[in-house]
Amino acid sequence: MKNASKHIGLILLISLLGVLYIANAHKAERKLRMINKLQMGVDDAKSSYQKVKSDNTYKSTESQLAKKLKNEGLKINSQSPIVINPDS
Amino acid sequence: MDRKTELLLRVYVVFFLFVLAAVIIIGQVIKISVVEGEKWRNQGGKNIKWVELAGERGNIYDCRGNLLSTTIPHFDVFVDLMTPTDKLFDNHIDLLSRDLSQHFGQTSTEWKNKLVRKRDQGKRNANSGAQFFPLFKGISKDKLDLLLTFPIFNQGRYKGGLRYERINSREKPYKELCSRTIGLDRENASKVGLERTYDMLLKGDVEKKLVRRFPGDVWLPLYEPEQINRKIGAEIVTTLDMRIQDIAHQELLHTLTEGKAAGGTAIVMDVKTGAVRSIVNLGQNKNGTYSENWNYGIASASEPGSTFKLMSALVMLEDGKVDLDTEFNLNGGRKKFYDRVMRDSEMHGIGIATFQEIFERSSNVGMGLAAYKNYGKKSDWVKFYEGLEKLGITHKTGIEIFGEPKPFIKNPKLIDSERDRWSGLTVPWMAHGYELKMTPLQILNVYNTIANDGVMMKPYLTQEIMKDGKSVSRIKPQILNKQMVSPSTVLKARKLLKGVAERGTARKLKIDNVSFAGKTGTTVINYWKGNETKEYNASFAGYFPEGNPEYSVIVVVYNPKGEYYGAQVAGKVFSKIVERLSGMSNKLVSEDSSEDIAIGSHTGYNQDYDQILDYIGMDYEKRTSSKWIKINDNQDALVMEKKKISKKKVPDLKGMGLRDATYVIESLGMVAEVEGIGQVYKQSVNPGSVIKDQKIRIYLN
Numbered sequence: 001m002k003n004a005s006k007h008i009g010l011i012l013l014i015s016l017l018g019v020l021y022i023a024n025a026h027k028a029e030r031k032l033r034m035i036n037k038l039q040m041g042v043d044d045a046k047s048s049y050q051k052v053k054s055d056n057t058y059k060s061t062e063s064q065l066a067k068k069l070k071n072e073g074l075k076i077n078s079q080s081p082i083v084i085n086p087d088s
Numbered sequence: 089m090d091r092k093t094e095l096l097l098r099v100y101v102v103f104f105l106f107v108l109a110a111v112i113i114i115g116q117v118i119k120i121s122v123v124e125g126e127k128w129r130n131q132g133g134k135n136i137k138w139v140e141l142a143g144e145r146g147n148i149y150d151c152r153g154n155l156l157s158t159t160i161p162h163f164d165v166f167v168d169l170m171t172p173t174d175k176l177f178d179n180h181i182d183l184l185s186r187d188l189s190q191h192f193g194q195t196s197t198e199w200k201n202k203l204v205r206k207r208d209q210g211k212r213n214a215n216s217g218a219q220f221f222p223l224f225k226g227i228s229k230d231k232l233d234l235l236l237t238f239p240i241f242n243q244g245r246y247k248g249g250l251r252y253e254r255i256n257s258r259e260k261p262y263k264e265l266c267s268r269t270i271g272l273d274r275e276n277a278s279k280v281g282l283e284r285t286y287d288m289l290l291k292g293d294v295e296k297k298l299v300r301r302f303p304g305d306v307w308l309p310l311y312e313p314e315q316i317n318r319k320i321g322a323e324i325v326t327t328l329d330m331r332i333q334d335i336a337h338q339e340l341l342h343t344l345t346e347g348k349a350a351g352g353t354a355i356v357m358d359v360k361t362g363a364v365r366s367i368v369n370l371g372q373n374k375n376g377t378y379s380e381n382w383n384y385g386i387a388s389a390s391e392p393g394s395t396f397k398l399m400s401a402l403v404m405l406e407d408g409k410v411d412l413d414t415e416f417n418l419n420g421g422r423k424k425f426y427d428r429v430m431r432d433s434e435m436h437g438i439g440i441a442t443f444q445e446i447f448e449r450s451s452n453v454g455m456g457l458a459a460y461k462n463y464g465k466k467s468d469w470v471k472f473y474e475g476l477e478k479l480g481i482t483h484k485t486g487i488e489i490f491g492e493p494k495p496f497i498k499n500p501k502l503i504d505s506e507r508d509r510w511s512g513l514t515v516p517w518m519a520h521g522y523e524l525k526m527t528p529l530q531i532l533n534v535y536n537t538i539a540n541d542g543v544m545m546k547p548y549l550t551q552e553i554m555k556d557g558k559s560v561s562r563i564k565p566q567i568l569n570k571q572m573v574s575p576s577t578v579l580k581a582r583k584l585l586k587g588v589a590e591r592g593t594a595r596k597l598k599i600d601n602v603s604f605a606g607k608t609g610t611t612v613i614n615y616w617k618g619n620e621t622k623e624y625n626a627s628f629a630g631y632f633p634e635g636n637p638e639y640s641v642i643v644v645v646y647n648p649k650g651e652y653y654g655a656q657v658a659g660k661v662f663s664k665i666v667e668r669l670s671g672m673s674n675k676l677v678s679e680d681s682s683e684d685i686a687i688g689s690h691t692g693y694n695q696d697y698d699q700i701l702d703y704i705g706m707d708y709e710k711r712t713s714s715k716w717i718k719i720n721d722n723q724d725a726l727v728m729e730k731k732k733i734s735k736k737k738v739p740d741l742k743g744m745g746l747r748d749a750t751y752v753i754e755s756l757g758m759v760a761e762v763e764g765i766g767q768v769y770k771q772s773v774n775p776g777s778v779i780k781d782q783k784i785r786i787y788l789n
Contacts, residue, residue: 032308047161048229054261057154061262062331063338077671 135301136310143292146321148270148282150328156270160259162226163252169207169218171249172240180239187238266333268369268380285488292321325552327363332356336366339664344370344378347648347657353385353528354661357536359637361565362545387491389525393611394450395629396521399534400459401447401584403475405577409462412444412580416457423453425516430456447584448592450608456516463515469500472515480544480569485533487547496525532642535629539637542578544569586634593655597663602670606630608654623647626657632666641665691718691731691743740775741768741786749786764788
């Protein structure tokens with residue numbers, strides 16, 4: 001009995017550390033799951049980005065633009081470019 | 089009891105306790121590993137396992153950094169029709185069907201019937217597949233997201249029953265453009281194109297990782313749990329330029345469709361490096377449309393016809409056998425060699441003609457005769473072959489795509505080979521491009537070499553390999569042959585090709601402002617079939633701008649119906665490509681060499697400069713509010729200082745723009761004469777001299 005009261009401080013400290021250890025482990029695990037979830041979100045966002053970008057690249061090719069703008073009265077210039085030479 | 093026995097007893101007791109402990113430990117080890125082993129091992133395996141994480145396949149880019157091939161996830165979508173409750177299903181099936189038909193086609197009644205019937209089947213029979221009813225295959229992420237918002241499906245997997253499986257598939261943003269060369273990465277058939285050549289580099293490493301199960305069925309790596317990214321494969325940067333590809337594709341497609349041709353190819357190459365900028369390969373499908381179904385440009389060897397006359401001319405010029413003014417008798421356009429008649433494209437009735445004229449009008453008789461006279465003897469055959477061998481055209485070009493055939497050029501030295509046997513007809517027929525086979529790229533490389541002053545480059549498609557965003561290796565242009573033919577032969581060849589464009593078979597293709605050189609080709613492809621309707625391949629190979637070539641281009645159109653002459657069919661595509669490319673780069677027109685003036689020396693109207701500098705957000709220090717200012721570059725900021733303009737003296741106009749300068753001059757009652765554009769750098773009357781009603785000439789650069 002005398003011994004127990006002598007070590008009560010140490011016992012309390014150890015139990016406190018134990019509680020902290022468990023809490024920390026849970027927290028870490030939660031973080032890991034969060035990372036995993038976010039990573040999936042990043043992957044999804046990345047693939048949507050690539051999809052949009054790839055659609056956009058195709059739509060911005062000269063021929064596709066020409067097709068789209070046909071009804072607006074715009075077309076690919078059929079004349080060859082004129083060279084402006086400032087020296088002559 | 090004496091002390092000794094007491095001591096011994098104690099030792100025995102301690103020893104016994106030790107032995108007991110050891111026996112218990114060993115017993116437990118055996119119990120755990122053998123008796124209960126199975127149980128514990130299963131338990132362990134449930135929470136920890138090895139997985140193989142395949143790396144993500146690297147992207148392919150064009151030379152401007154545009155994506156050519158990338159991995160995009162697609163989804164196979166299933167629905168478990170037994171999951172939704174009767175209430176949920178019956179209440180929302182109409183809305184769901186409507187949404188489905190709105191975004192995915194088919195009528196809403198069709199959708200409803202299909203889903204209801206399958207669900208009823210599932211109720212009667214557990215094996216009807218209603219738990220795993222396939223809805224869509226390979227839909228994109230945005231379509232899937234849309235599906236997840238529909239009634240019933242928006243209830244989540246456990247109530248609504250929508251399930252999906254992620255499948256990574258290769259996608260080409262440019263769709264059809266250059267697709268055969270970029271290649272296919274497929275599971276069940278052999279890969280093609282660059283996807284095949286660089287397969288090992290593109291696909292990331294497979295990594296084995298130990299993963300641990302966390303509550304909620306989440307598996308994460310046991311070690312370094314924060315690192316879940318996979319090893320990404322290398323990325324390939326090609327020499328292709330999709331702007332050029334787009335132009336070449338559209339022009340070729342247009343001509344093919346018009347002529348209902350069997351197919352065609354168009355290759356654009358950078359003259360100085362041999363970098364392939366575009367390669368179009370179109371073949372006709374059964375329904376008459378065209379698609380990139382075979383790499384004609386690289387893998388299809390055929391008899392080149394008249395485009396090969398350049399090679400024959402090079403051999404003869406290099407050997408000193410002919411010169412541009414050597415004369416031959418064309419015999420009206422028809423000549424018999426042994427038992428076979430050689431004909432020009434028309435009976436032109438011309439007799440004597442120079443070698444240059446023969447080349448320009450692409451006379452078969454003339455070219456055949458020139459070769460026959462110089463190499464027709466059996467003993468001279470080898471010399472003709474060696475001449476061709478020296479040009480380097482008996483080898484592959486070595487481009488990175490699998491399936492390039494070796495040019496088929498008969499070798500008279502291989503006497504035993506049936507395939508290589510020469511006859512008396514071989515020399516004259518080879519001279520105008522028959523009895524031999526080459527691919528369009530191999531032909532183009534000879535034209536490119538002439539454009540590149542005789543330096544033969546290796547055609548290539550890859551300029552850089554990157555890993556994790558960093559360059560791993562940069563591929564430099566390679567020289568195949570430093571000097572294919574002597575410089576004087578190169579000059580003569582360029583003269584011949586220029587003549588074709590100016591006066592010869594390609595004269596109708598002329599374009600304003602841009603000059604090119606090249607050679608037409610019209611090849612009969614079924615001449616051995618007797619009198620059937622003849623079939624032709626039309627081709628054109630050349631380079632531009634003529635004086636300082638940047639690009640070399642070859643166009644081949646296979647078996648066009650209707651018009652079939654090289655100039656009319658392939659030449660038209662060629663000149664269209666040249667015309668549209670010439671607007672793309674100032675390298676293709678003459679350059680403007682004027683230098684920019686440093687901003688420090690600007691002079692002008694105060695308010696204008698305020699506005700401009702504010703607009704572009706540059707810091708400046710204003711030391712004056714006078715109307716005219718001078719800007720000085722004062723170490724870290726621009727300083728605006730007063731520019732004095734006297735009403736009686738001629739001002740210093742240096743650094744002013746045209747508008748400001750003329751305003752000042754005219755407000756002083758003088759007349760301005762202007763030369764050049766830009767800013768004033770010189771004036772005819774010295775600043776500071778007294779104004780006497782006079783003219784002033786200003787020079788702008």
